[in-house]
Amino acid sequence: MFRKISEKDKNEYLSMAKDFYSSPAVSHNIPTQFIENTFDELMKSDTYADCIIFEENEMIVGYSLLAKTFSQEAGGYVIWIEEIFVKENYRGKGIGKKFFEYLDKNYSFSRLRLEAEKNNDKAIKLYKSLGFEELGYLQYIKE
Numbered sequence: 418m419f420r421k422i423s424e425k426d427k428n429e430y431l432s433m434a435k436d437f438y439s440s441p442a443v444s445h446n447i448p449t450q451f452i453e454n455t456f457d458e459l460m461k462s463d464t465y466a467d468c469i470i471f472e473e474n475e476m477i478v479g480y481s482l483l484a485k486t487f488s489q490e491a492g493g494y495v496i497w498i499e500e501i502f503v504k505e506n507y508r509g510k511g512i513g514k515k516f517f518e519y520l521d522k523n524y525s526f527s528r529l530r531l532e533a534e535k536n537n538d539k540a541i542k543l544y545k546s547l548g549f550e551e552l553g554y555l556q557y558i559k560e
Contacts, residue, residue: 419519422459422468429477430456437502442537471512479503493527496514
């Protein structure tokens with residue numbers, strides 16, 4: 418049901434990532450070139466990021482993009498779940514929950530981290546049911 422992305426997944430991945438960034442799950446769209454850059458990096462190495470493809474009956478139904486880092490605060494490796502996307506027809510069927518079980522069995526980490534838009538009630542409900550807690554501080558970025 419879950420596997421690492423490969424070159425043959427390029428068109429499907431690009432399409433799903435564009436759908437993700439056009440959805441209410443995120444606050445803004447990003448340039449297509451950024452998505453293509455990510456795919457190129459995923460094909461070069463899994464040092465900084467992994468992409469897991471979700472399949473059901475040999476059909477691609479979603480993906481998750483994972484960023485890897487080390488955190489002194491967490492006491493070890495952190496996997497930042499950058500994106501989780503399940504195609505609309507496959508939502509609500511437990512794929513997200515199974516994906517988190519896959520992560521627990523196949524990755525070694527001190528902390529999982531993710532973000533959610535405040536209005537993404539279904540995702541937040543899933544994350545809380547899996548033991549995720551809201552961080553009590555703000556994050557900042559500089560580009």
